[in-house]
Amino acid sequence: MKQSRGMLLLYSMKNPSFPEYTFSSESGIMCLDMHVDHPYLVVVGYYDGNVAIYNLKKLQSQPAFRSSAKSGKHTDPVWQVKWQKDDMDNNLNFFSVSSDGRIVSWTLVKSELVHSDIIKLKVEGSTTEGLEGLQLHTVGCGTAFDFHREIDYMFLVGTEEGKIYKCSKSYSSQFLDTYDAHNMAVDAVSWNPYHAKVFMSCSSDWTVKIWDHTIKTPMFIYDLNSAVGDVAWAPYSSTVFAAVTTNGKTHVFDLAINKYEAICNQPVVAKKKNKITHVQFNPIHPIIIVGDDRGHVTCLKLSPNLRKMPKEKKGQEVQKGPAVEIAKLDKLLNLVREVKPKI
Template identity: 45%
Template sequence: MNWVLMKNKLEPEEVIRLRLVGKNEEESTLIGLACGLCFDFNKFEPHIFLVGTEEGKIHKCSRAYSGQYQETYIGHNLAVYKVKWNNFHPRTFISASADWTVKIWDSKISSQIMSFEQGMQVVDAMWAPYSSTVFACATQDKIFVYDLNVDKIGKLAEQKPSKQPRLTNIAFNQRDPIILVGDTHGGITLLKLSPNLTKSGVKPSNFPDAKVPKEFENMPLEEYEKQKMETLLQVVSKWEREDS
């Protein structure tokens, strides 16, 4: 909902009514309403937002069109607890689900492009604010950190903050290399990231011959990180074509 400030009160304005998606439009109308669990707006297109549902589907919506979804992404089998757009690439987003997986998506494609199984339900996932390819996710007892530019399959780090309380959510510090972790006891744990997990921007170590190509020398951080993710999407797309 949008909230409109009136003279002496806030009035809600319905943006979209979440519908369960059936095999066709008639079936969708008969099934009823979906249960939304999370949402996130695209910072590059502020009128576009994602909604993760209890049914496992992710819907791409627009504030300009309240009657229908722009796209529905199918891949999760259980509730979607988190959806988050990438900070540098306008089409890429991440999702975390009770089906034990974290998935990476290209909004132009209705199925996931990458999937990472964690062994238990994933309660949260976040992109790093300094890199387009680094993300962290949390299960009920562990934190995992990935850098898809370094390893497209495996995690680079994992940490178990505590024994007793279950983890509920995570957040990157916007300035320092720190992840904040919330738990069911109301506690917040701070985890400091190692230098190899905080790489961003154009650096010689990012290239095979340790030499920055000329086309990247004066490239702004935002543009470089966007290009880095675009290259990753192309590589993954090539894998899919070869497998098929």
């Protein structure tokens, strides 16, 4: 991938064909995250290793705050940024992950971005000897991360080497756990929005895997016959997720309906020309957006067949809510646990 100029475009559902806000940058923008409580604040990560915060309330073309070589910028492209809860002094806080192997926490203190290295990824058991017999660790390249929704200190990091590390914001020197997850780079990791134990990963090795974080082996494996660029859980169901593959298709799964294959495979872009790189569910409406490597964003509506709710039994009210969603996924996981041979 070569260095080029970047753009940040923000659209509204009122007019999806033309952006409401347009910002250009010297370096390519690799990722972004909008603040949940302050949606006018958008954090971005750049190809050159910098991070920045744009304030949509201020009519200026440059970011309101930006890292620099002095303030601890990454030395490689930033693959993901995520807002976290404000710190103890109510300062804004976000995290970034990069190929340089650093997971960095950034805090906005007195109009300045202050960085703190949370963890440095080292490839376990791979030391090389440098000058004068110095032991040098091989650095792991971070590609994706996600933070647990309930256990505040816990997060997952996917790497270019195919491993997933379970980390803590408190321990910078060691991992809580290591999963030998994939044979190629991990492109995304994502905690289930309902079930506290479950997360999902996808990779260029063609697979999507669903895990219970207390178990070292995956619960479900799906081979999609093409490199998987991204995965996303549906906000309305614990068993529904979408995956996008480089052959131009979007796959929608509902494990409660079919645990073996997707309930929908939809070609979205011409496979010889474009690669799909991202997928995201709308938090409220039955819509997904899909982005490709040529800069196109496609907005798709999920048909009612893909949003089947539990059938009403005579005289019984259909149960809804988080507890029902957790039980639904638990039932599937228990089936798999029973089938798995005991070693």
